[in-house]
Amino acid sequence: MYNKYLERLTKTCITMLVCFSVFLANAAEQSGSWWSPGDDRVFPRFSEYQNASGRFGIINTAGPIDTSKHPFFAAKGPNGRACVTCHQPSDAMSLSVSTIQQRWRDTKGTDPLFAAIDGSNCPSLPQGKPESHSLLLEKGLIRIAMPWPPRPFNGKPIDPEFSIEVVRDPTGCNLDPEWGIDSPSSAISVFRRPRPVINIAHLMELPHGVPPFNNFFFNDAMPLPKGPDTGLTVPQQLMADGRGLTPKYQATDAALTHLQLFDALSDNDLEEIEAFERQIYGAQSFDNLAGDLTSPESPPGLGPQALVISPKARLGNNPLNKIFGEFSMWASTADESQEVQQDKVKAFKASVARGSEIFREVRFYISDVGMYNDKGLGNPFKRSCGSGCHNTLSMGMDLSPGFMDLGLNNFPWQNRRSDLPLFKITCRDDVQPQSFLGREIYTHDPGRALITGKCTDVGATMTQQLRGLAARAPYFAGGAAANLRELVDFYDRRFNIGYTEQEKADLVNFMRTL
Amino acid sequence: MRVYPPSTTLRIAIIIWTCVTSGKILANEHTAFVTCPIARDIGPQSDVCFIAEYNGKTYGLFDPNGYNRPMLKHKVMVEGEVIDGEMICGATRINGVLSVMREEISPECNQILPDDGSVRTKNNNLFLRMPEEHRQRAFKLMAQVADNPEASLQEAIYDPAPFPPVKPPYVRQMLNLHYPFNSKRSSGPELRKLLYLIHYAKFSGGHFVVKSYQGATRLDNGEVMEEKSGMAEERADMFAELLIELGLNKKDYSIEVQPESVAATGVGDWKNRRISVELNPAE
Numbered sequence: 019m020y021n022k023y024l025e026r027l028t029k030t031c032i033t034m035l036v037c038f039s040v041f042l043a044n045a046a047e048q049s050g051s052w053w054s055p056g057d058d059r060v061f062p063r064f065s066e067y068q069n070a071s072g073r074f075g076i077i078n079t080a081g082p083i084d085t086s087k088h089p090f091f092a093a094k095g096p097n098g099r100a101c102v103t104c105h106q107p108s109d110a111m112s113l114s115v116s117t118i119q120q121r122w123r124d125t126k127g128t129d130p131l132f133a134a135i136d137g138s139n140c141p142s143l144p145q146g147k148p149e150s151h152s153l154l155l156e157k158g159l160i161r162i163a164m165p166w167p168p169r170p171f172n173g174k175p176i177d178p179e180f181s182i183e184v185v186r187d188p189t190g191c192n193l194d195p196e197w198g199i200d201s202p203s204s205a206i207s208v209f210r211r212p213r214p215v216i217n218i219a220h221l222m223e224l225p226h227g228v229p230p231f232n233n234f235f236f237n238d239a240m241p242l243p244k245g246p247d248t249g250l251t252v253p254q255q256l257m258a259d260g261r262g263l264t265p266k267y268q269a270t271d272a273a274l275t276h277l278q279l280f281d282a283l284s285d286n287d288l289e290e291i292e293a294f295e296r297q298i299y300g301a302q303s304f305d306n307l308a309g310d311l312t313s314p315e316s317p318p319g320l321g322p323q324a325l326v327i328s329p330k331a332r333l334g335n336n337p338l339n340k341i342f343g344e345f346s347m348w349a350s351t352a353d354e355s356q357e358v359q360q361d362k363v364k365a366f367k368a369s370v371a372r373g374s375e376i377f378r379e380v381r382f383y384i385s386d387v388g389m390y391n392d393k394g395l396g397n398p399f400k401r402s403c404g405s406g407c408h409n410t411l412s413m414g415m416d417l418s419p420g421f422m423d424l425g426l427n428n429f430p431w432q433n434r435r436s437d438l439p440l441f442k443i444t445c446r447d448d449v450q451p452q453s454f455l456g457r458e459i460y461t462h463d464p465g466r467a468l469i470t471g472k473c474t475d476v477g478a479t480m481t482q483q484l485r486g487l488a489a490r491a492p493y494f495a496g497g498a499a500a501n502l503r504e505l506v507d508f509y510d511r512r513f514n515i516g517y518t519e520q521e522k523a524d525l526v527n528f529m530r531t532l
Numbered sequence: 533m534r535v536y537p538p539s540t541t542l543r544i545a546i547i548i549w550t551c552v553t554s555g556k557i558l559a560n561e562h563t564a565f566v567t568c569p570i571a572r573d574i575g576p577q578s579d580v581c582f583i584a585e586y587n588g589k590t591y592g593l594f595d596p597n598g599y600n601r602p603m604l605k606h607k608v609m610v611e612g613e614v615i616d617g618e619m620i621c622g623a624t625r626i627n628g629v630l631s632v633m634r635e636e637i638s639p640e641c642n643q644i645l646p647d648d649g650s651v652r653t654k655n656n657n658l659f660l661r662m663p664e665e666h667r668q669r670a671f672k673l674m675a676q677v678a679d680n681p682e683a684s685l686q687e688a689i690y691d692p693a694p695f696p697p698v699k700p701p702y703v704r705q706m707l708n709l710h711y712p713f714n715s716k717r718s719s720g721p722e723l724r725k726l727l728y729l730i731h732y733a734k735f736s737g738g739h740f741v742v743k744s745y746q747g748a749t750r751l752d753n754g755e756v757m758e759e760k761s762g763m764a765e766e767r768a769d770m771f772a773e774l775l776i777e778l779g780l781n782k783k784d785y786s787i788e789v790q791p792e793s794v795a796a797t798g799v800g801d802w803k804n805r806r807i808s809v810e811l812n813p814a815e
Contacts, residue, residue: 227689230723239717240770241777318682329687336658336688338674344684381576383644386605392634394717396601398571398644400580412685454605456637 051108052121055093055100058086066303067108069489071530074110075303075322089287090294095277098130105215110300110486112214115158122155135278136161140191153437157497159209164468166199166206171469172243178471179449186440208463209438210258210495214486216300221255223331225417236418237393254419258479258495259466265292299325301485305531307366319343320531324412334411341404345374366527373528378404382515388423389478392453407481414484421466421478425512426494428477429460438462445473452476463496488530502526560613562799564751568641569602572621574651581621584610592620595630597719604642607633609713611749611802622651629802631713666690695731702736702813705729711805714759716770729811730778737814740785744768747804750796758793765789771807
């Protein structure tokens with residue numbers, strides 16, 4: 019009798035304890051999820067943040083940082099934003115659309131994130147109304163005003179090979195007398211997702227083992243550009259169009275545009291920003307089904323530590339590296355005799371292992387991709403996701419650097435978007451045309467061509483690292499895929515791959531663990 | 533003296549007669565034509581390869597410099613020697629160069645032959661193409677993976693060894709860089725050779741004499757295709773930019789442009805689309 023009572027009491031206590039710790043953990047998460055500029059918090063050596071399929075982990079190799087005065091975290095400009103506003107630790111140092119919506123609800127649209135300059139569809143719209151911020155609220159897109167004609171790049175003046183006409187302007191910003199293409203500051207507004215500011219050390223390393231393309235750009239076999247601040251060759255992996263040559267150069271531009279900080283950041287601030295970007299490594303660290311992704315039993319390529327130990331800028335599409343390392347330890351099929359939950363876990367792990375294999379082994383015809391098939395690879399190039407484009411060890415970037423028009427920006431491939439501006443590009447007769455679309459191209463984002471002025475580059479944007487995907491939907495530079503399944507479906511349609519339902523699910527499961 | 537049986541003697545005679553009369557086995561035939569490339573699927577583990585049909589024959593298109601492959605939606609110019617008896621992509625190999633006709637889009641060039649199992653490439657394993665020492669290391673790491681999965685994250689592909697120091701006596705160095713028709717993009721392997729020349733000059737000192745040419749190609753059907761005017765100059769400008777970026781000063785080189793296309797003969801015309809580089813070491 020007594021014993022039973024004690025047992026019940028113990029059980030109740032345990033339940034209460036569990037509940038309380040869950041409450042505590044939730045409370046910690048609540049305060050931990052949104053990071054406002056000037057939150058006097060410490061950025062620890064290791065931190066984890068909840069997302070829909072598990073947790074994203076960040077290793078900060080330099081140890082804890084007091085962020086109160088840190089230039090990445092402190093509001094430097096007049097609009098109250100900091101870099102962290104759009105590069106949130108909880109969102110793999112990018113920004114998911116669910117976080118954006120939550121922030122809108124929590125602050126009734128007053129957070130500096132929604133600043134008129136680029137957190138709205140156009141600064142000339144009435145601010146504070148959801149319609150005026152629809153691209154940010156629905157697709158997670160930030161307005162980027164690109165100078166037209168292009169500014170000199172890498173020290174060279176650019177003579178554009180094409181003219182641009184605004185065909186459709188749902189945001190009103192491209193025809194706006196103050197902000198548009200015919201305004202005194204003549205700019206093209208495109209709308210892009212924040213890219214994750216994590217594992218930047220990997221992106222800043224020149225490619226290894228691919229001579230002479232460690233120093234040369236594959237497409238034209240000319241030297242890669244030099245960092246304006248360093249004078250050193252750069253891999254050109256930052257930003258959708260490669261314009262962020264070095265972390266400092268990029269940060270200077272980000273401060274000017276996103277923070278509206280017209281006095282440049284100090285040298286010291288730039289040093290601190292670059293150091294911070296180079297010392298943080300991140301990946302999904304926990305999966306709701308697979309559990310701890312950092313345990314010794316998990317595939318070595320999972321968890322943030324993989325990014326710390328992994329050699330940088332190496333070709334990973336080979337029989338040893340398999341791009342994200344070995345997954346065979348999860349390959350076992352579900353054991354019928356185990357209890358249901360255990361089966362589910364095993365089945366999920368097996369699916370991830372299959373996904374990793376599909377990612378690197380299942381080839382399809384990659385065809386008619388501008389700036390890609392035409393750089394010498396041939397059309398079609400029959401490769402897999404991993405061996406075709408996402409080939410960099412542990413990161414899944416294109417080592418090349420891989421600018422390409424997948425058909426997300428240019429017609430006719432993409433799902434026509436009524437929310438984005440539409441431009442008509444007309445190339446001069448004497449220049450090399452875009453290899454598959456010719457000299458008249460309709461596009462939502464001219465991409466790389468706004469930097470180089472080249473007709474062949476119209477619509478091309480660069481591959482992104484594949485880390486922390488679970489924390490930062492939607493995907494692609496224009497936010498075209500709301501979730502990983504839509505992303506897989508896009509490829510399946512675009513390249514006629516014919517993945518089975520199972521293969522699609524496996525790919526999604528694989529990617530959510532990265 | 534050894535006496536051959538009549539059948540063998542006859543066979544030898546036939547072979548000799550064939551060689552003498554056709555001439556094809558002794559001297560390879562040159563060819564140049566523009567046509568649609570056809571992609572051929574050669575199985576789930578391989579890139580596609582390309583063939584071209586011309587004058588009732590099928591040729592396998594070989595890309596000697598790597599990564600200058602034909603493209604559907606564009607015609608390809610094929611120039612080279614027919615290597616009878618050697619097959620590539622299931623068809624007779626042409627040893628020469630390929631130029632994608634990039635200026636125009638040809639939607640009619642759009643054929644992919646499905647895999648019929650008849651063509652297979654040798655192992656695609658990247659490791660088999662690496663230097664022996666690197667290969668050994670990669671295989672060793674692979675053997676460790678079962679016990680130590682983290683080995684799968686170690687680098688398997690290495691940078692090549694840096695060029696070794698150059699010792700005197702320094703001698704004149706010559707190099708030709710070749711370009712596809714109407715193109716300014718040189719190939720990776722030739723670029724490596726140029727980098728070696730620049731490395732050489734760091735030891736030998738000296739002056740680079742550069743000449744830029746453009747070419748014309750006489751096709752088998754008699755048509756002469758000329759590169760667009762100004763091509764030699766465009767190549768020269770780009771090359772000068774390249775030399776400067778590689779650390780040379782303007783005084784270290786001279787560039788001469790040959791603005792007229794070198795006349796086409798129908799034999800190896802592609803060799804005229806070039807930049808020649810001569811390094812004359814300092815006295």
